[in-house]
Every structure is written in structure tokens, then in C-alpha cells.
Amino acid sequence: MNVTRRCAHIGDKGRCKRMTTVTHPFCGQHTREHLFVTVKKSLIPKAGLGLFAEKAFSVDERIVEYSGEKLTTAQYDRRYDKDSMGSYGISLSENFVIDARQTTSGVARYACDYHGSGKKPNAEYVNFGSRIWIVATRRIKAGDEILTDYGDDMHRALGLE
Numbered sequence: 416m417n418v419t420r421r422c423a424h425i426g427d428k429g430r431c432k433r434m435t436t437v438t439h440p441f442c443g444q445h446t447r448e449h450l451f452v453t454v455k456k457s458l459i460p461k462a463g464l465g466l467f468a469e470k471a472f473s474v475d476e477r478i479v480e481y482s483g484e485k486l487t488t489a490q491y492d493r494r495y496d497k498d499s500m501g502s503y504g505i506s507l508s509e510n511f512v513i514d515a516r517q518t519t520s521g522v523a524r525y526a527c528d529y530h531g532s533g534k535k536p537n538a539e540y541v542n543f544g545s546r547i548w549i550v551a552t553r554r555i556k557a558g559d560e561i562l563t564d565y566g567d568d569m570h571r572a573l574g575l576e
């Protein structure tokens with residue numbers, strides 16, 4: 416995947432000239448400044464990229480929105496066959512799914528599951544009705560990796576049990 420786009424930050428000197436690949440809408444520096452998180456290599460072996468806190472978060476504080484396309488469950492099922500459990504869908508309700516697969520969906524999808532980290536999850540997906548956020552379940556310090564619990568179905572599909 417090699418999608419590039421201009422950083423969306425506009426400062427005193429105009430729009431940021433840096434390009435962003437995975438951390439839309441901002442470049443790395445402006446993701447930190449605007450969203451207080453950063454995307455970099457996960458501390459979990461072979462997990463790929465992970466999401467890290469750039470500031471402290473207290474319990475129940477919203478960290479980042481899990482944004483993406485809102486699909487009906489039927490649309491989502493049509494898009495992905497049963498084998499593609501590596502996808503980024505989270506159920507909003509019985510009828511709707513947020514699909515964060517596109518690189519333009521934001522950074523929340525880079526949060527890794529806690530398996531293999533040697534740590535407990537420090538955040539969870541919370542459904543606020545029409546939007547899903549990753550919310551801290553423990554105190555998170557600046558620099559900590561944000562680790563969620565993908566749930567039993569996903570653990571089985573990923574062979575994590």
C-alpha cells in the first residue's frame with residue numbers, strides 16, 4: 416500500500432508541505448500535535464505498526480476515534496468473504512459496521528491487540544451510538560503503546576488463543 420497525500424495541517428506559514436502515507440490526514444509531526452498519538456512499529460514481535468500515546472491519558476478518556484466507512488452489515492458481508500478476518504470492521508450495531516480498512520480512515524486502526532505484548536490491554540472500543548472511539552481503560556503514559564482487546568471471535572480468527 417503506497418497512498419500518499421499532503422498533510423492537512425495549516426499553520427502560520429500555510430499548509431504543511433510534508434506528505435503522509437499511513438497516518439492520514441496529517442504527517443507524523445502533525446498527527447502528534449493534533450491527535451496526541453503516533454503510528455510506529457509495534458513493540459509486539461511481527462505485529463507491524465502500532466499506535467502509541469504522545470501524551471498521558473486518564474481512565475475513560477477518549478484517545479482516538481475509530482473512523483471509517485459506515486456500511487450496513489449486508490454491505491460489509493458482501494465486501495469481505497468469510498476468510499478475510501484481517502479486515503478492519505467493528506460493529507456499530509446489529510445493522511451497521513465501521514470499516515476502517517482504507518488508509519484514509521485515520522490512525523485508530525493501528526492499535527494492536529494485547530496478545531504477545533506481555534501486557535494487559537489499556538484501552539477498549541466504545542460505541543457512542545453512531546461513532547466508535549478507543550477509550551483508555553487504564554492510565555496511559557506518554558510513550559505507551561495503546562493495546563486493545565480485539566475480542567474472542569477475532570482472537571480465534573487470528574490464531575491468538
Ligand SMILES: [Zn+2]
Pocket residue numbers: 422423424431432433441442443444445
Ligand atoms: Zn504536517
